[in-house]
Amino acid sequence: MSEERNGRRTDSYYGRPVIKEPVWTWEIPWYFFTGGLAGASAPLALAADLSGNQRLARSARLAALGGAMVSPVLLISDLGRPERFLNMLRVVKPTSPMSIGTWVLSSFGLSSGIAATSDVFGVFPRARTLFEGAAALLGLPLATYTAVLFADTSVPVWHEARKELPLVFASGAAASAGACAAVFTPVGEAAPARRLAVGGVLAEIGAAELMKRRLGRLLAEPYEKEEAGRYSKLATTLSGAGAAVLGLAGGKNRAAAVAGGAMILAGALCERWSVYKAGFQSARDPRYTVEHQRERRRRKGL
Amino acid sequence: MGFFTDTSVCIGCKACEVACKEWNDVPDVIGELTGESYDNTSSLGANTWRHVAFIEQRIPTEVPDADGDVRWLMSSDVCKHCTEAPCLDVCPTGALFRTEFGTVVVQEDVCNGCGYCIPACPFGVLDRREDDGRAWKCTLCYDRLKGGMEPACAQACPTDSIQFGPLDELREKANGRLEMLHEAGVEEARLYGANEEEYGMGAFFLLLDEPEVYGLPPDPEVVTRKLGRLWGAAALAAGALAAGVAAAFIGGGR
Numbered sequence: 001m002s003e004e005r006n007g008r009r010t011d012s013y014y015g016r017p018v019i020k021e022p023v024w025t026w027e028i029p030w031y032f033f034t035g036g037l038a039g040a041s042a043p044l045a046l047a048a049d050l051s052g053n054q055r056l057a058r059s060a061r062l063a064a065l066g067g068a069m070v071s072p073v074l075l076i077s078d079l080g081r082p083e084r085f086l087n088m089l090r091v092v093k094p095t096s097p098m099s100i101g102t103w104v105l106s107s108f109g110l111s112s113g114i115a116a117t118s119d120v121f122g123v124f125p126r127a128r129t130l131f132e133g134a135a136a137l138l139g140l141p142l143a144t145y146t147a148v149l150f151a152d153t154s155v156p157v158w159h160e161a162r163k164e165l166p167l168v169f170a171s172g173a174a175a176s177a178g179a180c181a182a183v184f185t186p187v188g189e190a191a192p193a194r195r196l197a198v199g200g201v202l203a204e205i206g207a208a209e210l211m212k213r214r215l216g217r218l219l220a221e222p223y224e225k226e227e228a229g230r231y232s233k234l235a236t237t238l239s240g241a242g243a244a245v246l247g248l249a250g251g252k253n254r255a256a257a258v259a260g261g262a263m264i265l266a267g268a269l270c271e272r273w274s275v276y277k278a279g280f281q282s283a284r285d286p287r288y289t290v291e292h293q294r295e296r297r298r299r300k301g302l
Numbered sequence: 303m304g305f306f307t308d309t310s311v312c313i314g315c316k317a318c319e320v321a322c323k324e325w326n327d328v329p330d331v332i333g334e335l336t337g338e339s340y341d342n343t344s345s346l347g348a349n350t351w352r353h354v355a356f357i358e359q360r361i362p363t364e365v366p367d368a369d370g371d372v373r374w375l376m377s378s379d380v381c382k383h384c385t386e387a388p389c390l391d392v393c394p395t396g397a398l399f400r401t402e403f404g405t406v407v408v409q410e411d412v413c414n415g416c417g418y419c420i421p422a423c424p425f426g427v428l429d430r431r432e433d434d435g436r437a438w439k440c441t442l443c444y445d446r447l448k449g450g451m452e453p454a455c456a457q458a459c460p461t462d463s464i465q466f467g468p469l470d471e472l473r474e475k476a477n478g479r480l481e482m483l484h485e486a487g488v489e490e491a492r493l494y495g496a497n498e499e500e501y502g503m504g505a506f507f508l509l510l511d512e513p514e515v516y517g518l519p520p521d522p523e524v525v526t527r528k529l530g531r532l533w534g535a536a537a538l539a540a541g542a543l544a545a546g547v548a549a550a551f552i553g554g555g556r
């Protein structure tokens with residue numbers, strides 16, 4: 001609770017935030033979603049290819065390419081000065097997750113682009129496996145670095161979720177990649193995709209729950225109210241229902257697979273939105289910064 | 303080089319705010335009255351690189367129902383020019399850099415407006431300017447320092463509340479001033495940011511109440527110090543993702 005002394009709040013200056021609210025806009029949660037979908041689709045494509053399931057491999061490859069094409073557009077459109085995007089590639093800065101992420105995304109786009117082109121036009125089959133392998137490897141950091149990007153800030157609900165956030169994003173990416181492939185692959189060849197989708201959903205719901213528990217009462221609060229709260233509930237409902245539909249009926253009926261897959265995709269998107277909004281809400285209200293830090297000082301015995 | 307801001311002598315004249323705007327040609331936002339005490343700029347931001355806070359505190363009296371006296375706390379806040387600056391570390395373009403004076407400056411021509419530095423700063427200093435999309439903050443008058451002058455805000459301060467100089471000298475002064483105040487019975491006086499081990503601030507303060515009363519974080523943290531552990535957690539999650547994909551193919555089936 002905010003401490004009161006002599007009748008006024010002592011936890012902030014006229015209720016003003018202590019840290020600044022991020023200036024990022026709607027492109028960021030969408031990018032986290034498309035990046036995750038693309039990132040997890042690449043290893044799915046490789047595994048399907050290696051197991052000889054070409055239909056599934058093709059769906060996943062195209063999902064990886066699609067995500068890799070949309071993602072940079074979203075990122076560039078979010079920049080305050082989009083014309084200066086190339087400044088991002090001016091340096092490789094290991095201390096900046098955004099710099100690393102830009103390089104990962106660029107090389108991922110290149111690899112998955114070559115892999116998909118070679119598949120569609122039937123050229124360079126050997127190069128295809130090579131680039132597919134590269135895309136699969138780069139897809140793993142692509143699906144998880146965004147969690148580091150958020151956690152490496154002074155926004156309390158992001159920074160304090162640093163251990164669980166990558167798991168939330170990775171499992172959401174797995175669920176999206178599986179769901180997307182299940183939607184675009186004939187049911188007879190989509191069994192691994194369905195398993196990945198359902199497993200991803202279970203892991204996603206579990207990881208998000210774990211994250212909120214570990215955040216503790218105070219910092220989990222933003223996830224229970226306003227927009228973050230609504231997105232959080234919606235994410236669990238959509239993902240859970242989608243997994244049930246896809247898992248139970250998706251193997252027999254294409255319509256069920258499409259419906260279930262779409263719900264899982266929407267659920268994964270809502271999960272990103274809830275994390276994004278929770279961060280904004282916690283930055284806006286000085287209570288989260290001040291009380292959390294007071295508590296830390298108390299623990300340090302200061 | 304840095305600042306020691308002694309808020310116990312600040313008279314809230316806002317000369318520093320104005321001098322900063324004048325010298326650096328910062329767009330004028332004065333005139334938007336907020337109704338918050340006598341403060342018309344409210345917080346540090348893209349167009350306010352020095353901000354003078356006015357805090358009205360009611361001192362309770364023994365007499366029931368009496369209003370009591372008002373105590374005024376005034377404090378001129380600024381970028382801390384952190385010795386280990388989170389904003390600088392996260393900037394993906396290298397627009398933020400450390401100068402030869404040990405201060406932290408944004409290069410306007412390199413900044414691409416990504417906004418990463420903004421939530422990275424534990425003090426809410428940096429902000430994006432609406433019309434040009436770039437991040438702005440105090441430069442500690444880089445141009446003036448290069449010319450051998452002191453920063454405009456420090457020069458304009460009539461009470462020497464803002465003192466500029468080498469950090470170790472300033473720390474010594476600050477400790478002396480703190481002792482003086484404690485001896486004079488001002489027990490609530492405390493230094494904020496002067497202890498380098500806690501959080502290295504190139505601009506630190508002598509305050510007369512808890513930091514949060516002034517809108518400062520009570521226990522700022524160099525969040526970027528944990529970067530290795532953050533990547534470790536991401537690597538684990540990436541491994542789990544790879545394993546999950548592989549596991550989905552166990553049992554075959556199409």
Ligand code: SF4
Nearest residue numbers: 381382383384389423
């Ligand atoms: S106070 Fe904020 S803006 Fe200033 S150097 Fe430190 S982190 Fe950067």
Ligand code: SF4
Nearest residue numbers: 393413414416417419
């Ligand atoms: S907004 Fe500009 S200064 Fe801030 S991190 Fe991005 S490029 Fe660097």
Ligand code: SF4
Nearest residue numbers: 322440442443453455
């Ligand atoms: S040092 Fe210069 S730029 Fe910084 S607040 Fe003072 S006058 Fe403004």
